[in-house]
Amino acid sequence: MKIAVIGTGYVGLVTGVSLSEIGHDVVCIDVNKEKIKKMRQGISPIYEPGLSEMMMKNSAAKRLSFTNDHRTGMQQADVIYIAVGTPEDPDGSADLSFVDEASKNIAECIDHNVIVVTKSTVPVGTNHRIKEIINSRLMGRFTVEVVSNPEFLKEGSAIYDSFHGDRIVIGAENEHAFGVIEQINQPFNIPIFKTDIKSAEMIKYASNAFLATKISFINEISNICELVGANIESVSVGMGLDQRIGSQFLKAGIGYGGSCFPKDTKALIQIAGNVEYEFELLKGVVNVNKMQQGILIRKLKECVSDISGKKIAVLGLSFKPNTDDLRESASILITEELIKQGALVMAYDPIAMENAKSILNPLVCYASSIEEAVENSEAALIITDWDEIKNVDLTVFAKMKNPLVIDGRNCFSINEMAKNKVEYRSIGRPFTPQLVEAAPI
Ligand SMILES: NC(=O)c1ccc[n+]([C@@H]2O[C@H](COP(=O)([O-])OP(=O)(O)OC[C@H]3O[C@@H](n4cnc5c(N)ncnc54)[C@H](O)[C@@H]3O)[C@@H](O)[C@H]2O)c1
Numbered sequence: 338m339k340i341a342v343i344g345t346g347y348v349g350l351v352t353g354v355s356l357s358e359i360g361h362d363v364v365c366i367d368v369n370k371e372k373i374k375k376m377r378q379g380i381s382p383i384y385e386p387g388l389s390e391m392m393m394k395n396s397a398a399k400r401l402s403f404t405n406d407h408r409t410g411m412q413q414a415d416v417i418y419i420a421v422g423t424p425e426d427p428d429g430s431a432d433l434s435f436v437d438e439a440s441k442n443i444a445e446c447i448d449h450n451v452i453v454v455t456k457s458t459v460p461v462g463t464n465h466r467i468k469e470i471i472n473s474r475l476m477g478r479f480t481v482e483v484v485s486n487p488e489f490l491k492e493g494s495a496i497y498d499s500f501h502g503d504r505i506v507i508g509a510e511n512e513h514a515f516g517v518i519e520q521i522n523q524p525f526n527i528p529i530f531k532t533d534i535k536s537a538e539m540i541k542y543a544s545n546a547f548l549a550t551k552i553s554f555i556n557e558i559s560n561i562c563e564l565v566g567a568n569i570e571s572v573s574v575g576m577g578l579d580q581r582i583g584s585q586f587l588k589a590g591i592g593y594g595g596s597c598f599p600k601d602t603k604a605l606i607q608i609a610g611n612v613e614y615e616f617e618l619l620k621g622v623v624n625v626n627k628m629q630q631g632i633l634i635r636k637l638k639e640c641v642s643d644i645s646g647k648k649i650a651v652l653g654l655s656f657k658p659n660t661d662d663l664r665e666s667a668s669i670l671i672t673e674e675l676i677k678q679g680a681l682v683m684a685y686d687p688i689a690m691e692n693a694k695s696i697l698n699p700l701v702c703y704a705s706s707i708e709e710a711v712e713n714s715e716a717a718l719i720i721t722d723w724d725e726i727k728n729v730d731l732t733v734f735a736k737m738k739n740p741l742v743i744d745g746r747n748c749f750s751i752n753e754m755a756k757n758k759v760e761y762r763s764i765g766r767p768f769t770p771q772l773v774e775a776a777p778i
């Protein structure tokens with residue numbers, strides 16, 4: 338099948354590369370000239386395990402190409418995917434201006450019938466709006482069908498998820514559209530769930546909101562664990578053993594970040610609000626997350642009353658491991674607060690430091706290793722559970738002025754930290770050595 342993909346961000350590029358990998362002819366289109374230049378040189382503009390290799394392989398096989406020109410990109414396409422951003426508007430609702438623009442691009446450029454597939458996360462009703470924008474401009478010259486095909490990949494494992502997802506959701510309004518999109522996706526060998534367009538759009542928001550709810554729930558339980566002396570890691574493992582609950586997304590920490598949960602939860606509150614429904618539960622989820630992001634600073638203040646002029650190490654900056662993405666990462670808020678209180682912030686991240694330099698406060702300094710970051714520091718705050726951080730030799734903390742580690746991701750064993758004479762504060766766990774320690778979930 339000949340496919341065009343509009344937008345080469347985390348979703349568009351991974352979609353284009355994966356579709357070319359299963360044999361389709363794909364042209365990826367982006368308005369960003371710098372990105373297209375890089376991708377034509379075989380350089381991925383984002384860090385995502387396995388992406389560069391797959392991108393180069395399929396470009397070399399001439400199944401994958403990149404362009405800034407919408408008309409060239411769509412010339413041959415039977416199917417056009419929209420994978421542009423849907424960021425947060427000031428009121429929390431989804432900003433659809435990029436989707437609208439992409440729809441206009443389609444209307445201006447096509448000279449044949451096409452199926453338009455929406456990968457972007459869009460509020461219920463948006464696919465009909467896309468169809469309306471395109472058809473009102475085409476004035477009957479060609480027909481356009483729309484299909485909702487929301488994306489469920491996670492950053493850091495996007496390529497893996499594309500080939501091993503739990504389901505592919507297809508929302509369409511006729512058999513022809515279902516058939517074509519099913520045929521495109523068949524080689525992935527992932528269960529396909531067919532439904533109407535509005536339900537497909539809602540499945541995406543409801544899924545993200547549910548996962549965010551699990552995280553805020555376990556974070557609140559972790560706060561209660563601290564007050565009553567229970568251990569959240571044991572509680573999560575014990576809960577997760579019940580198959581009705583499941584062990585995934587029960588990892589307590591410093592709240593969810595990233596480009597999806599924060600914006601999609603707020604957008605769903607707005608979607609509900611637009612039909613005069615107050616989504617009280619989800620409002621609670623969002624508020625709990627906001628509070629949880631501040632927890633490391635509160636724990637630090639309990640141990641060191643005045644951090645002014647003191648070196649504080651910050652380990653991990655991305656919103657989760659295996660990505661260079663800092664969107665909505667707790668590191669932004671935490672480093673800002675440390676700087677505000679006069680601390681000398683020395684940060685380290687295995688991959689995200691280049692991105693961090695243009696996002697974080699310019700007073701943040703960057704170390705080239707964990708060791709350099711923690712040396713002579715008053716405290717180390719752990720924000721991201723990168724393997725490099727979790728597997729660090731614990732003797733490194735002896736280089737601190739005062740070995741104090743405040744861990745937002747429960748990377749280490751309480752007993753091991755005590756053996757290494759590190760004062761250790763983590764999330765929802767006791768401070769002192771334990772008879773049994775559950776391996777973190
Ligand atoms: N990031 C994720 O993990 C993820 C996962 C599932 C779904 N989603 C959803 O997918 C959508 C895209 O997310 P993303 O993170 O890939 O976004 P992104 O911001 O990383 O990338 C969007 C790209 O689209 C390009 N673009 C914008 N308008 C364009 C136009 N008219 N023509 C061509 N290119 C255009 C931009 O230059 C940019 O490169 C969002 O709706 C998001 O909610 C994201």
Ligand SMILES: O=c1ccn([C@@H]2O[C@H](COP(=O)(O)OP(=O)(O)O[C@H]3O[C@H](CO)[C@@H](O)[C@H](O)[C@H]3O)[C@@H](O)[C@H]2O)c(=O)[nH]1
Pocket residue numbers: 458488489490491492493545548552585586587588589590591592593594595596597598601656657
């Ligand atoms: O038990 C957990 C699981 C995750 N997180 C945090 O939640 C955030 C999001 O993590 P994750 O879901 O793994 O990454 P995303 O790339 O944001 O993926 C989510 O958002 C995407 C965009 O919509 C969806 O496609 C995915 O299915 C959905 O998991 C990160 O800050 C994690 O640290 C926790 O705190 N505890």
